[in-house]
Amino acid sequence: MWWPSVSDSTSPGGTLGVLVLATLIAGILYGITVLQSVQYADKFYNDPSLLKLMVAVLWAFETITVISEAHALYTYSVSYSGTLFALVPLPWSLQLDRAFSYAVIYGVQMFYAVRIRQLGRRYWYLPVLTGLLATGAIAATVQGSRYTIGDPNVPSWINILSTTSAGLQIGVDVLIAGALYWFSRNRVGNLKKRALVKHTLVSAINRGVISTLLQAMITVSYFALRPRIIWLAFQMANNKVHAMSLLSTLNTRSSVDGVGHDPEIVDARLRYRVERELANSLVLAWVQSDGNSEFQSRTESPPIIPDLGHGLMSSQSSWFAKSEEGGLARYAPSYHARSTTAVESQSAA
Numbered sequence: 001m002w003w004p005s006v007s008d009s010t011s012p013g014g015t016l017g018v019l020v021l022a023t024l025i026a027g028i029l030y031g032i033t034v035l036q037s038v039q040y041a042d043k044f045y046n047d048p049s050l051l052k053l054m055v056a057v058l059w060a061f062e063t064i065t066v067i068s069e070a071h072a073l074y075t076y077s078v079s080y081s082g083t084l085f086a087l088v089p090l091p092w093s094l095q096l097d098r099a100f101s102y103a104v105i106y107g108v109q110m111f112y113a114v115r116i117r118q119l120g121r122r123y124w125y126l127p128v129l130t131g132l133l134a135t136g137a138i139a140a141t142v143q144g145s146r147y148t149i150g151d152p153n154v155p156s157w158i159n160i161l162s163t164t165s166a167g168l169q170i171g172v173d174v175l176i177a178g179a180l181y182w183f184s185r186n187r188v189g190n191l192k193k194r195a196l197v198k199h200t201l202v203s204a205i206n207r208g209v210i211s212t213l214l215q216a217m218i219t220v221s222y223f224a225l226r227p228r229i230i231w232l233a234f235q236m237a238n239n240k241v242h243a244m245s246l247l248s249t250l251n252t253r254s255s256v257d258g259v260g261h262d263p264e265i266v267d268a269r270l271r272y273r274v275e276r277e278l279a280n281s282l283v284l285a286w287v288q289s290d291g292n293s294e295f296q297s298r299t300e301s302p303p304i305i306p307d308l309g310h311g312l313m314s315s316q317s318s319w320f321a322k323s324e325e326g327g328l329a330r331y332a333p334s335y336h337a338r339s340t341t342a343v344e345s346q347s348a349a
Contacts, residue, residue, distance in 0.1 A: 016077065036251060037059045
């Protein structure tokens with residue numbers, strides 16, 4: 001990875017000044033992630049152990065990165081005070097920060113791949129593609145990390161690998177943001193202006209829009225703003241914004257006895273069950289009317305869907321209306337997106 005050399009002509013503001021501001025911004029963002037982690041632990045204390053472990057590991061990795069960044073700043077500003085920036089030996093903490101930052105980003109991207117699978121079970125290829133792109137990006141990054149930052153003996157193909165990694169990272173974040181927006185595009189409804197602004201800001205974090213923009217800014221500043229290290233400021237903030245996105249997604253769920261309930265995922269599951277039941281009913285009706293095979297009338301009841309608004313089981317008649325046509329028992333839907341209404345009413349409350 002490129003780093004300023006002695007031959008590069010740049011002012012302290014473009015090197016040490018950027019490092020100071022980058023560390024300050026990273027510290028502020030880290031404080032936000034700590035508050036989000038505390039909020040999660042207080043609100044969702046009965047969540048599955050896997051989720052709680054994920055949040056704990058995420059917090060630990062973020063703590064390591066902010067300590068590494070503070071150590072790097074101390075090295076340049078105190079230990080080698082007055083020394084030309086390019087002549088200071090590269091602190092080991094920057095390499096450590098880079099490793100744990102990419103680990104956080106990869107973990108968050110895989111979390112969103114699972115979430116995409118939960119929101120759109122019919123679109124199985126989207127989480128698969130997300131996982132493959134994220135794994136390819138982290139593999140390219142690990143391969144490029146064999147050479148330290150600023151190593152003069154870096155072969156030319158490493159630059160190509162770095163460009164490929166950056167492109168894959170942007171592609172993953174764009175795919176995640178686009179998929180999450182697509183699955184939730186009909187959930188906004190008629191909101192008031194203030195509520196709409198709040199919804200937009202929260203969605204920008206939850207859908208990974210801000211992290212996508214940061215990833216793009218890293219790539220642009222890395223190649224276009226040399227010899228200044230402005231890209232480092234975006235990179236230090238990138239993993240923390242990814243962590244904020246994941247924690248914000250978890251904390252916006254509703255809590256019942258310390259267990260998180262995600263209205264979007266519940267709504268997606270209900271839609272999938274109803275659509276599958278409706279498709280099975282249509283296929284059965286088509287086979288029965290075809291006359292090629294004889295089947296007994298379906299005696300199974302439609303699925304009992306929980307009423308999210310009251311926590312009780314909804315009646316079957318509210319989902320399907322039974323009709324007798326031509327001596328055949330048919331079930332026809334007597335609702336339109338009831339699950340969405342129930343979930344949104346709970347969310348609005």
